[in-house]
Amino acid sequence: MITRLFLQSHRVPALSADDSAALEAASSGTASFAARRIMVREQTPLDKCTLLLSGFVERYKDMPDGRRQILAIHVPGDFVDLHSYPLKRLEHSVAALTPVTVASFPHDAVRALTERSATLTELLWRSTLIDAAINREWIVSIGSRGAAVRLAHLFCEMFIRLGCVGMTRDAEFDLPVTQIDLADACGLTAVHANRMLRQLRERGLVEFRQGLVQILDWDRLRDFAEFDPAYLFLT
Amino acid sequence: MITRLFLQSHRVPALSADDSAALEAASSGTASFAARRIMVREQTPLDKCTLLLSGFVERYKDMPDGRRQILAIHVPGDFVDLHSYPLKRLEHSVAALTPVTVASFPHDAVRALTERSATLTELLWRSTLIDAAINREWIVSIGSRGAAVRLAHLFCEMFIRLGCVGMTRDAEFDLPVTQIDLADACGLTAVHANRMLRQLRERGLVEFRQGLVQILDWDRLRDFAEFDPAYLFLT
DNA sequence: CGATGATTTGATGGTATTCAAAGTCGGTGG
DNA sequence: CCACCGACTTTGAATACCATCAAATCATCG
Numbered sequence: 001m002i003t004r005l006f007l008q009s010h011r012v013p014a015l016s017a018d019d020s021a022a023l024e025a026a027s028s029g030t031a032s033f034a035a036r037r038i039m040v041r042e043q044t045p046l047d048k049c050t051l052l053l054s055g056f057v058e059r060y061k062d063m064p065d066g067r068r069q070i071l072a073i074h075v076p077g078d079f080v081d082l083h084s085y086p087l088k089r090l091e092h093s094v095a096a097l098t099p100v101t102v103a104s105f106p107h108d109a110v111r112a113l114t115e116r117s118a119t120l121t122e123l124l125w126r127s128t129l130i131d132a133a134i135n136r137e138w139i140v141s142i143g144s145r146g147a148a149v150r151l152a153h154l155f156c157e158m159f160i161r162l163g164c165v166g167m168t169r170d171a172e173f174d175l176p177v178t179q180i181d182l183a184d185a186c187g188l189t190a191v192h193a194n195r196m197l198r199q200l201r202e203r204g205l206v207e208f209r210q211g212l213v214q215i216l217d218w219d220r221l222r223d224f225a226e227f228d229p230a231y232l233f234l235t
Numbered sequence: 236m237i238t239r240l241f242l243q244s245h246r247v248p249a250l251s252a253d254d255s256a257a258l259e260a261a262s263s264g265t266a267s268f269a270a271r272r273i274m275v276r277e278q279t280p281l282d283k284c285t286l287l288l289s290g291f292v293e294r295y296k297d298m299p300d301g302r303r304q305i306l307a308i309h310v311p312g313d314f315v316d317l318h319s320y321p322l323k324r325l326e327h328s329v330a331a332l333t334p335v336t337v338a339s340f341p342h343d344a345v346r347a348l349t350e351r352s353a354t355l356t357e358l359l360w361r362s363t364l365i366d367a368a369i370n371r372e373w374i375v376s377i378g379s380r381g382a383a384v385r386l387a388h389l390f391c392e393m394f395i396r397l398g399c400v401g402m403t404r405d406a407e408f409d410l411p412v413t414q415i416d417l418a419d420a421c422g423l424t425a426v427h428a429n430r431m432l433r434q435l436r437e438r439g440l441v442e443f444r445q446g447l448v449q450i451l452d453w454d455r456l457r458d459f460a461e462f463d464p465a466y467l468f469l470t
Numbered sequence: 471c472g473a474t475g476a477t478t479t480g481a482t483g484g485t486a487t488t489c490a491a492a493g494t495c496g497g498t499g500g
Numbered sequence: 501c502c503a504c505c506g507a508c509t510t511t512g513a514a515t516a517c518c519a520t521c522a523a524a525t526c527a528t529c530g
Binding site for chain 1: 278296298299302303304306318320321322326327346349350353356357358360361363364365366367368370371372373374375377378379380421422461465466468
């Protein structure tokens with residue numbers, strides 16, 4: 001059941017057995033990547049999409065001056081580059097944050113799915129648009145929230161998204177990234193991210209160390225981060 | 236020909252006469268909105284999509300503290316909220332920047348289009364994903380470019396996008412927004428945006444006043460803004 | 471156990487925000 | 501037609517926030 005986590009995180013109420021089987025069968029196989037390995041380089045023509053089965057993946061853009069902006073962090077069950085089907089190439093790169101396993105879905109097979117079922121089409125399309133909604137929430141975060149709030153918001157988002165695929169334990173979860181990664185995602189320097197993380201810890205909101213996030217007070221963290229999960233479209 | 240500008244800006248090489256006619260016929264009619272009118276309020280259930288025929292539209296989110304983050308600026312030919320078809324509601328609001336005319340496409344009609352043609356499906360899907368790619372470029376801009384560069388980049392983007400629909404004149408174009416809007420789009424205060432606009436003018440790159448953008452030196456502006464139109468997927 | 475990459479801390483400077491006020495522009499009504 | 505009004509633009513001064521530079525400490529791993 002390669003597509004189990006994908007369907008689980010999208011709370012699909014009713015997908016016919018037929019559609020479900022067709023989606024599962026559309027995969028052409030699985031693959032693995034080592035941690036920190038570049039999986040897709042920007043502008044490379046693509047002919048298949050990648051469903052993340054295990055591990056964490058980032059989408060990012062490198063800037064001419066050496067800066068790096070992370071655009072998305074993907075968790076198991078995410079269709080990392082489903083948008084390559086209509087676009088044929090990506091304008092950003094994709095890399096593994098940890099060792100990962102993925103399933104491949106050839107563009108031809110995706111097209112066949114869309115010809116077969118409008119419901120499947122809507123599900124897949126919807127999945128790419130939830131990614132876009134997350135992109136927009138990051139615009140809000142980076143554009144109009146302070147540094148500490150940005151980090152807190154990211155932790156809230158990951159807590160909810162990982163919870164959907166059963167990857168949280170009570171009030172903690174693994175987020176196997178460095179402070180540099182957090183900084184690159186939030187549009188901060190690593191130094192400043194470090195100071196803000198300390199502040200979040202000292203305020204008793206959330207603690208991050210070595211890829212482990214411990215939520216100290218969910219209610220206060222949520223309020224501090226102005227976090228409203230509506231943009232994740234879980235309902 | 237309601238869909239003329241949409242098809243023009245997406246450089247569709249070959250859409251069958253049938254598909255083209257079906258798309259055109261999917262519209263349920265047109266409507267108008269006054270400038271600064273809210274067209275869609277966030278979280279309202281939607282049953283139709285909106286194609287912008289004339290005028291400018293913004294997508295934005297209001298923050299609890301009164302700040303406002305603009306997420307996208309739409310020009311004629313843009314399917315402003317096509318993503319409401321798979322999502323059923325929007326996590327942001329939509330408002331007219333100028334007087335606008337739009338064409339409506341009921342979700343049912345869009346679904347019928349996807350059942351009818353995989354090529355049309357791909358075209359519509361692709362259109363929503365180009366919006367997402369623009370969202371991501373804004374993340375890059377806001378997250379890792381300085382204020383003046385952000386503004387310059389936005390002017391470059393609008394110049395190219397408006398050029399696609401024939402709304403530029405030589406080296407100038409109308410961008411009927413206020414400095415406050417520019418600031419809200421770029422994650423700046425209006426005061427700082429004003430200072431940076433002066434800097435851009437004094438550097439001889441681009442001049443903005445009263446909704447008119449005049450490009451003083453395109454090559455230098457493009458370089459200054461680190462602008463690469465690849466993310467617009469025009470080819 | 472050195473080497474490498476990540477985290478932490480300090481000092482300093484630059485960028486952008488905030489607060490305040492004056493100036494400009496269009497539009498409206500007397 | 502002109503005075504007035506509100507919204508936008510522009511400027512100044514003080515401050516806050518975040519970046520930069522530098523160096524020390526801490527992990528982790530070959």
